[in-house]
Amino acid sequence: MNNDSSISNTLIKGSIAENIGSIRESFPILNQQVNGYPLVYFDNAATSQKPLKVIEALTHYYSTINSNIHRGVHYLSEKATAEYEDSREKAREFINAKSITEINFVRGTTEGINLVAHSLGRKIVTKDSEIIITAMEHHSNIVPWQILAEEKNAKLRVAPINDRGELEMEVLLDMINEKTAIIAMSHISNTLGTVNPIETVIKKAHEFEIPVVIDGAQGVPHTLIDVQKLDCDFYTFSSHKMFGPTGAGILYGKEKWLEKMDPYQGGGEMIQTVTFEKTTYNELPYKFEAGTPNIADGIVMGTAMDYINSLGIHEIEQYEQELLEYGTERLKSVEGIRFIGEAEKKASLISFVIEGIHPYDIGVLLDKQGIAIRTGHLCTEPLMERFGIPGTCRASFAFYNTTGEIDRMMEALEKAVKMLR
C-alpha cells in the first residue's frame, strides 16, 4: 500500500497525472520503506524502474519460449527468434529508422559508442585528424574517443559550454572543418539536463560529410526520437534507462556507414561462411551481433517500448517538465543553493550543490530519510572541474514520480542542511 503522501500530486493535467495512482501501482518496487521512510526514488537518470509488464515479460520468456535464436528449426527457437526480431522492428519504429538493417542490438549505450569508435573510427580517423566531443560528455562518450585518438595520433577537441551548461554553439560550429573525422555528443546531458541542439550540429557536420554519433542514453526516456528527422549518423541508447531491463540497448546507424564498417566482435552469428582459410561476414544487421545475444532482455526491451507508447511519449515529456518546474521552484528556497545546469531547454533532472556542504553528506542524510538521489561526479568528472565543484547532488524524475515526493525530498533536505550547517 502506497503511503498517501507519496502519491499526493499537485499536478492534475494530462493522462499521466490523472492515472498516477495506477501507474505507480504498476511499479511494485516503489512501494517499500527505506530506513523507516517510504522510498522516494529520484535516481532515474542512473537507472529507471520497471513496470509489471516488463517484469512479467521476462518471466514469461523464460517460462515459455526460451531458446537460442537464429539457429534452430524447432518450435521454441522459431518462437524466440520471431520475438527477438519483432523487438528489433519495435526499436526501428520507436526511433523511426528506415530499416531494420540499421538497428543493432548492443549491451547498452557504452557498447554502442565503443562499437562505432572501434569499427568506424579505426577506418576514418587518421593521423592529425580531429574528433570533436563536448565538455558535458559522460565518460562513456569521452574515453572510447580518447583511446581512438591516442591510437591514431589524432586530436581530441572539446567544444566548450557556458556557465548555464549550454553548448557554446558558435565555437562548436566553428570547430567543424575538413580536419574533423567524427563528432560525438550527447542528446541530453545526464548531469546538466541540457537538451542539445543536435540537429544544428548535424547539419553543419554534413556539409563536410562528417558522421555524427549521438549518445542518446538520456534522450530516449524523455522525448520523441526520430532519427530520420534528426538525420544523425548514429544514435545509441540503453534499455535500462527507459524502463526496460539492463544489459540491452540499441545502436542505430545509417546503412551507408554500417556497410563500410568492419565487424566489432568476431564469432558465431555474425558470419556467413567459415573456413580456416577465410571467413565471410553476415549481412546487416547481424554483422555486428557476435555470439548468443542477450535474448530475453532484448525482447523485453521491446515490451518497455510498448509500455512507453501506451502512455505516450508526449504525455510523459509534458508531465516530467511539470515535475522539473515544481522541483526547481521548491529547491530555489534552499539558502545557498546553486544549480548546476540551467539551460533553457532541460530534461527532468536537477543537479545542485549547497554552499558549505559536501554533496556526499547530503546524499547520506537524504538516504537515511528514504530519499534516493545521486551524488558525486556522475561519470562526468570534466564537468565537475568546469564548475569547480567536488561533486554534485542530482535528483532525476520519471513519470511515476510526484510533487508529493518532491515535497518529501524538500523536507528531508531541509533537515539535512540544518544538521550539516
Add this chain to the structure above:
Amino acid sequence: MLSQEIANIEEEIVEEFELLEEPMVQYEYIIDLGKKLPDLDDIHKKEANIVKGCQSTVWLHADYENGKVVFEADSNTVITKGIIALLMRVLSNRTPEEIINAQLGFIDKIHLRTHLSVQRSNGLNAMIKRMKYHAVGFGGLDLN
C-alpha cells in the same frame, strides 16, 4: 595482546551510540564530531596522504612521538570527518603494537557498516588499513 585502554574506549563509544538509539540522532552525533575535529594543516594535505578508496577526499597524517603513533586527519565531507574522529579516538596516541592488534569491534556494534553503503565501508576499511600500515612502519623503527 589487545589493549585494555582501546577496549575501554570502544566500549564507551558503543554505549554513547546505544543511548542515541535512532539513526538520524546518531548521525547528528557523528556530524557534531566531524565539525569539532580540527582541520588538518594544509601542509599535510598532500597527494601522499590521501587515503584511496574513499568517495570523499580523506587525508591521513601520522607522526611518531615518544613511542606512540599520533594521527591527524581530515576530510572534505563532514560525515566522514565524524567517522575519522571516532577512529582517531580509538587509535591515535597508541603504540604501534596496540594499533596493529586493535580489532575495532565497536564498528559493527554501532552498526557503522550498515549505516555506510558497501562503497563507503570500503573507504572505512581503507582508512583503518592505512592507519595500521603507519603503525607497522613506525613499529619497525623500534626494532632498530
